[in-house]
Amino acid sequence: MRRLPRHEGPGEAPITGDALGTSRAHESAEKHVSGTATYVDDQVAPASTLHAYVGLSNVAHGRLLSLDLDAVRAAPGVVRVVTREDIPGHADIGPVFPGDPLLVGIGEEVSFHGQVLFAVAATSYAAARRAARLARADIEALPAILDIAEGLAAQVFVRPSHTQQRGDAAQAIAAAPHTLRGEFRIGGQEQMYLEGQVSLAVPQEDGGMLVYSSTQHPTEGQKLVADVLGVPMNRITFDTRRMGGAFGGKETHANQWACLAALLAHHTRRAVKLRLARAEDFIATGKRHHFLSQYRVGFGDSGELQGLDISLAGGCGMSPDLSDAIVDRAMFHVDNAYCLPQAHVVGHRVKTHTVSNTAFRGFGGPQGMLAIEHILDNIARHLGADPLDVRKRNLYRDQLGFDTTHYGQRIEQHILPGLIDRLEKNADYRSRREAISVYNRSSPVMRKGLALTPVKFGISFTVQTLNQAGALVHVYTDGSVQLNHGGTEMGQGLYTKVAQIVASELQIDLARIQCTATRTDKVPNTSPTAASAGSDLNGMAARNAARTIRKRLTTLAAQHYAVAEDDVQFSNNTVSIGDHRLSFTELVQLAYRQRVSLSATGFYRTPKIHYDRDRARGRPFFYYANGAAVSEVLVDTLTGEYRVTRVDICHDVGQSLNPALDLGQIEGGFIQGMGWLTTEELVWDDAGKLMTIGPASYKIPAIGDTPAVFNVELLPDSPNTEATIFHSKAVGEPPLMLAISVYCALRDAAASLADYRMSPPLNAPATPERVLGACRSAREFIA
Structure with missing residues (x-):
């Protein structure tokens, strides 16, 4: 195994802005291995904090006729039970499209085995779990669709199907020297994060709520809690310092637990923590989408693709969640690295009576890519060729007609x-x-x-709106810097990379920069940390904020010492101003005395991207x-x-x-x-x-x-x-x-x-x- 460069440790040279592009330890590495990193469950909660748990359906599809919670309410330690009727605001927390009830109400449809029916708050975690098991639910069982093929045959979808087309695939396949057809099943995947789903809701004055949540999307959680409680978003603050893994499973599926904790906190006026045990986390939260692909392919004597007609059916579960974009991403990536001269690609969002599947690392892309690699292997074996040779013959190349995707991006x-x-x-x-x-x-x-x-x-992000980010940088009079941005840290090192970017812009030691928890009251309206865009978006936003401050300092220094701004140079914690040299801290203190702002916001939006879904053409990436x-x-x-x-x-x-x-x-x-x-x-x-x-x-x-x-x-x-x-x-x-x-x-x-x-x-x-x-x-x- 390749050995990595040794990280600098205590007593070694400081990490300055010039170290950008070199190997540096994760900003929380020592905390991770020593057990001192603070996760949501480690937050020092108020003394009166209650613990919550949920009651789940034991039927895949049915109608809730009645819910007897008398034994739950009478259980030792129980303080409050909430049902659908106790929600003061919106009861549907679908992140993009409706279809995700926070709690199932009497007379409403139960859509999967493990759906949440009610929540209970008690004086201890054990008491809440024990009490939740005492409920008696009467559910009229209805026929359930549990398999993608069954749902596809019945044409039951959570969202309309989508088609991408280039040329006439059917004609190209019919004219090709060789053809193959087949189908291929791809299983789902559990995110299996080390830290499970957990939220802590603390009531504030004026009907507000502070929510500590293990989430990849604090802004979405903020909005949904506000919707559920029936209050404006400015009353709700989300705080996420770090997650113990997420992998997409906390992009939308952290919302329900935050909303339930906040709902119980709203009714009890006490802090409430809700943490799922591993078994219930598996049962009640979504996975990577299962897929069924069915295809016909035509190809030449050397294995070159001539026509592909492929159907990608994603098993979405009981609701839309993010499935529209996930199946789109599978369609975008069904080419992987290969030119599809004539292609007909259809994506189906199949409904099944299982937990609503959700984001997972790759977001549908892996399923599309695996489908085409499966097909190329079949082509190679059919021709008796080395699969690598077939792959290389089909790669995109700098040649007219072979450099553009089936959705029109060059x-x-x-x-x-x-x-x-x-x-x-x-x-x-x-x-x-x-x-x-x-x-x-x-x-x-x-x-x-x-x-x-x-x-x-x-x-x-294939949803254009999400390709934006904000950041907030404060420089204090001792030369230290506080950095905040809309990205969340889940172990991937985003905080470290963004801090390195700011250190590079200000040319100061990395140790001077303190990254603070992602909070919706510092940087608003943030996008989820997903789509591999965390550093791209938040790094740019933070750099823009740091550049604003550096520009102010440069202008001040030039004016104060009567030199051109080009003569002001930042390097290694020092600022050269013509013949004068100041430490970064000295220049910051001069700026404070001269009443120059040492705080700045930064914003970034990704350029060039667009996609016309009606025409299935554009540049989504x-x-x-x-x-x-x-x-x-x-x-x-x-x-x-x-x-x-x-x-x-x-x-x-x-x-x-x-x-x-x-x-x-x-x-x-x-x-x-x-x-x-x-x-x-x-x-x-x-x-x-x-x-x-x-x-x-x-x-x-x-x-x-x-x-x-x-x-x-x-x-x-x-x-x-x-x-x-x-x-x-x-x-x-x-x-x-x-x-x-x-x-x-x-x-x-x-x-x-x-x-x-x-x-x-x-x-x-x-x-x-x-x-x-x-x-x-x-x-x-x-x-």
Whole structure:
């Protein structure tokens, strides 16, 4: 495994603005490992704080006829119970479209097993949980749709379907020398954050509420709490210092618990904390969307794509939530890195009576990309070609007709061909491919597989409005700086990167900058920390704020010492003003005495982006992040068990703001993606009850699953010329899709049993049971 550069520690050289682009420790790293980092559950709450819990439906689909809560109210320690009738304002907390009731009322529809019916506040957490189990709900059971295919056949959707089209795909497929058709199922994924869903609501004067929430979207939580309580947004303040992971699961699905805590606090006039246990967190919160893809593809003798007709059906669960944008993102990324000359892409938002699925790292993109990689593997096996050769022949390239996506965005920087060639050489792909073929011919049971797959991932929210950010920077008279912005910290290092940006702009030590909790009363109307846009948006906003202050200081210094502004230079905590030199602190104190403002807001909105949904054309992404991975696996073909033995990655992060953080995101994202595609299987029973409700039955990768050889390289001398923050690129989501190489390598190993003459069927996740089935299919083919 690649070793990272050593971080500076106590007593070493200070971290100045010149250190931007070098490896620096996460701003909370010591707090994380020492246990002193303050999460929502660690907040010092008022002495009278109550603890809340929820009562859940045990029916997947039905109508709530009655709800007997007498035993709940009489339980020891119970102070208050709330139902639908106790909501003073809006009862629907759908983030974009309606459909997400905060609580189900009498006579209303129950839409999934685990839906919240009521909430209870008690003097202790244990008392609240015990009391919640005492309710008696009478629910008239109704027919339930639990599978995507069933919902698709019934044409039951949470939102209308959408189509993207380029040329005449049907005609191109009919005219192609070769055609294939098939379908492919992709499973969901539990976010499995270390810190579960939790909120603490503290009543304020004038009907206000201070809410500490583990959320990626404080502004949305603020709005929904205000809606539920029937008060203006200015009465509600959200505070989020950090989350113990989120991965999309706290973008919209943190809202319900904040609203319920606030509702109970409103009625009791006491602080209320609501923290879900892991089992209920699994049951009551959304996952990555399941997908069913059905396709027809036409291609030439060398595997070049000529026409693709594909349907992407996302299993959305019971409500729209963010599914419109998530299925759109799958459609945008169904090309991955490949030109689709003629394409017809349809996205369906299928309703099922399961928990409403929601954001997850990649936001639909991984499902679209996995579908096309599955298809290219099938094409390669049909032709008897190396899958890498087929992939390379279909890459976007700087050639008219091969440089534009099926939704009309031109690829302006063709980074992937060179990046793939570099990785292919550095990972010894060709020689290893030959050696694996030799090994497999002489090994009847154990088989190896190898795959190289690329990633092209669009960066920006596909909802244009969200591509904005604000920041607030204060400089105090001792030269210290307080930084606040709309992004939330969930372990990814956003606070660290933005602080480095401000340190660079002011040319001061990083230690001078204090990042404070994300609060809606400091920076209003913020976008969620999602879509890999945290550093892009908030870094730009913070830089603009810091530049405003630096400009004021520059003007003051020039006027005070009668020099041109060009003669004022900031460097290493010092300001040179012609022949004069002041420390940064001395100049700040001069500014204070001269009544120059030392506080500034910054704002940024992403340029160039647009998308006409009616025409399915536009530029939804500011730029693309790119990468590629080579994965090697060893499979026991008699049991389906396997190990990932080696991984080589080359990933383009532009000019890295912090290589250590970027490498950590790449490694972590890859392992999380590997889990999605291998061991993480969500299982519901025939009644719609989720059976995998904890780590005993839901298997995320452990440290022992990390490949023994794990080489990660940041693409050197990245040619990124887009005007991103210091020419860096987003790194949060794209690395997850590098793990598609593991899925393809498993399929490659199974295909070796058929002498690589067929692609065995293998739905995702590729659990050992499914891999065993793929091996059996390959043996049956050769027989």
